[in-house]
Amino acid sequence: MTLLSVENLSQDDWTFRGADTRYFSHRYHDYPARMIPQIVDRLLSQYASDGGVLFDPYCGSGTTMVEGLLHGLETKGTDLNPLARLLARAKATYVDTEALDVEIRKFLEYSMRPRTREYELPPWLDAERVGFWFKEEVVQELMSVYSFVDHIENREVELFFLVAFSETIRDCSNTRNGEFKLFRKPKEVLDVFHPDVFRTMIDKLGRNRTAYGEMLGFMGAKRNWRKSEVFDFDSVKAIPADAVPGESVDIVVTSPPYGDSHTTVAYGQYSRLSSEWLGFAEAARVDSMLMGGKRLRSIPSFPSASLDGALQKIASHDRNRALEIASFYADLQNSIHNVAHAVKLHGVVCYVVANRRVKGVDLPTDDAVTTFFAERGFEHLATHRREIPNKRMPLRNSPSNEPGATDSTMVREIIVVLRKRA
Ligand SMILES: C[S@@+](CC[C@H](N)C(=O)[O-])C[C@H]1O[C@@H](n2cnc3c(N)ncnc32)[C@H](O)[C@@H]1O
Incomplete structure (x- = not known):
């Protein structure tokens, strides 16, 4: 089996230049x-x-x-690294698509409701650090997403949502794009930075759902x-x-x-x-x-x-x-x-x-x-x-x-x- 998207690559060439490394x-x-x-x-x-x-x-x-x-x-x-374990589990876990799609639909409906509730930070988050790395309105929106994810009962579906949530946290934080280390965006960039938390989460869920569907198609059936x-x-x-x-x-x-x-x-x-x-x-x-x-x-x-x-x-x-x-x-x-x-x-x-x-x-x-x-x-x-x-x-x-x-x-x-x- 090979999933290579590059043609005519010799077996001695391990570079895989131009290959799609983001399938499934x-x-x-x-x-x-x-x-x-x-x-x-x-x-x-x-x-x-x-x-x-x-x-x-x-x-x-x-x-x-x-x-x-x-x-x-x-x-x-x-x-x-606990985040690595979360990702590895989620990527290799079979999820029931019916249960997954029900929760995605519920999340879409939830995202359209007016958000009136004021959330308090959970005890494990340090208010000062959160204030440094996230804008206040972003924190409230992230808390709202988190409270939805926290109520998902199906363990595999919850895992699927947590991976999308983790990326949403990163993308909506004050960190500079494209860096693995944590550097804060400069003030002039932050002044005009207004990330849409729900939109980001929905985009991640949609992209990952498509990828998962493709993987399921390849795997054939759950018994495989x-x-x-x-x-x-x-x-x-x-x-x-x-x-x-x-x-x-x-x-x-x-x-x-x-x-x-x-x-x-x-x-x-x-x-x-x-x-x-x-x-x-x-x-x-x-x-x-x-x-x-x-x-x-x-x-x-x-x-x-x-x-x-x-x-x-x-x-x-x-x-x-x-x-x-x-x-x-x-x-x-x-x-x-x-x-x-x-x-x-x-x-x-x-x-x-x-x-x-x-x-x-x-x-x-x-x-x-x-x-x-x-x-x-x-x-x-x-x-x-x-x-x-x-x-x-x-x-x-x-x-x-x-x-x-x-x-x-x-x-x-x-x-x-x-x-x-x-
Ligand atoms: C090069 S990365 C592996 C990347 C992985 N192959 C992938 O595609 O995502 C090395 C990993 O080793 C982990 N690591 C470092 N020291 C470790 C240890 N003593 N025991 C287990 N994992 C460790 C790091 O947390 C990191 O996730």
Whole structure:
């Protein structure tokens, strides 16, 4: 099966330039460093066997899980970011269309009623922060939408609405467009910014309903929809056997973070406004919970000589930066050892990584991944390289967030494929 919209693309070309990456439920909601679904589709076509179990230990918004479903696989994912879990669940969940359409119709009627009620903020929202990030009239309209969504009884329909609501929150906030980090629009832009909350929500619901209808058409019937579960465990610490038993996984397809969230992609910051509105307790802490979020005191030695060499070079000018980077790789190594245990004999793992350059030194994440798995008896099957033409992520990054200060570059992704042999 292939859902590629680009013709005549060679099997060696993993760039997928010009491909539509927003088909089916991939259209629902943005997410930083989202994976290109065509990559997962091709990896599954090449390496997955029929009816197996697919696991993504860094599932983000669920790209791998959606593709797994389209390939008839049982899918499991985990992520520490609660917004990511919401998105992954919603994108991979079967929703009864009759129940969904009833609620959409009710919402359209609700949107036309005059709004007379004054809402109080729920206790989990901080009035000062809300006042900074949202205009007062927007807050009242968001509360009105929220109160509708909160009364939806069907769990899957509610999930569908929550995803549209999360995007509505972002689009109607005072944040600058097109940025994953939170920056407030300048005053002159805010003065003329009057977002229509209900219109935004209705547009999202309509767009997502169309995408879901197309996906249902592809899936054929509900019975083709295999089980899909999203967990919240940290694979750096352990993989609970009741969620993903040892030696139970046929294939892993994943894109781990590129480095710690503070200096690479700020997943928590991107998710923060929605997560606060949705009452996720971890909203403010996500970035420090993620891989590399806790700093080691000394630089360990890794099984990859090229990684050790790169860390030494960086440490010779900037020891703190080297410690920050080593902390990330130590977490990646622990996570990989736990993932290796969950994979069946002859099972396949596909890691989509990027080799960052920090302070002029290349960090060989592909070699790190290969050697971490080799420590657990995996053999190398293939490495595919791709330019990044359409992934929204920082190509240059400033850890200090100072304009113009750049420190790290990512322009190429590497897909490492390995198999468990012992
Ligand atoms: C590159 S993104 C994955 C994007 C995903 N493939 C998609 O298409 O949306 C990496 C994800 O790893 C998650 N993450 C980082 N550290 C984690 C950890 N220790 N355990 C679980 N998830 C983690 C982040 O929250 C982020 O969602």
